[in-house]
Amino acid sequence: xxxxxxxxxxxxxxxxxxxxxxxxxxxxxxxxxxxxxxxxxxxxxxxxxxxxxxxxxxxxxxxxxxxxxxxxxxxxxxxxxxxxxxxxxxxxxxxxxxxxxxxxxxxxxxxxxxxxxxxxxxxxxxxxxx
Numbered sequence: 036x037x038x039x040x041x042x043x044x045x046x047x048x049x050x051x052x053x054x055x056x057x058x059x060x061x062x063x064x065x066x067x068x069x070x071x072x073x074x075x076x077x078x079x080x081x082x083x084x085x086x087x088x089x090x091x092x093x094x095x096x097x098x099x100x101x102x103x104x105x106x107x108x109x110x111x112x113x114x115x116x117x118x119x120x121x122x123x124x125x126x127x128x129x130x131x132x133x134x135x136x137x138x139x140x141x142x143x144x145x146x147x148x149x150x151x152x153x154x155x156x157x158x159x160x161x162x163x164x165x
Contacts (some may be wrong), residue, residue: 036114036115037072037115038112038113038114039068039075039114040110040111040112041067041110041111041113042111044106045104045105045106045107045108045109047105049105050105055102056102056103058099061099064111065095065142067111068111068112068113068125068127069113069125071113072113076161076164078160078161086158087149088146089146089149090144090146092143093143093145094141094143095143097138097140099137099138100137100139102137103129103137108131108132109130109131109132110129110130111127112129112130113127116141118165119146119157119161119165120156120157121154121155121156121157122143123144123146123157124142124143124144125142126139127139127140128140146158
């Protein structure tokens, strides 16, 4: 399945006093990977929202392997676990500039119709691109 690679530099404000990325910041890195994955597919979150689709995260799991450090260049690899239905499941790996595995993670999001606030199936325009 389609993979995207997103490069970011770890900013000072994302680290703790030891210069290590604060664990809570990885959720933002995963979101960045996800939004770039969608953008490369041809959709933005803005487009989805304009078409009455919201994608809340309902599950996130992160296995921390090695720390990311201030000023590291990290690569977020994002891919789908399977074709989406009412939910979409992503798999991620983050490596540093030396290729060292920092984390492995998964997130599950659900498709919500923003007008009815109810679950919906993945939009056909998204499935057609997959």
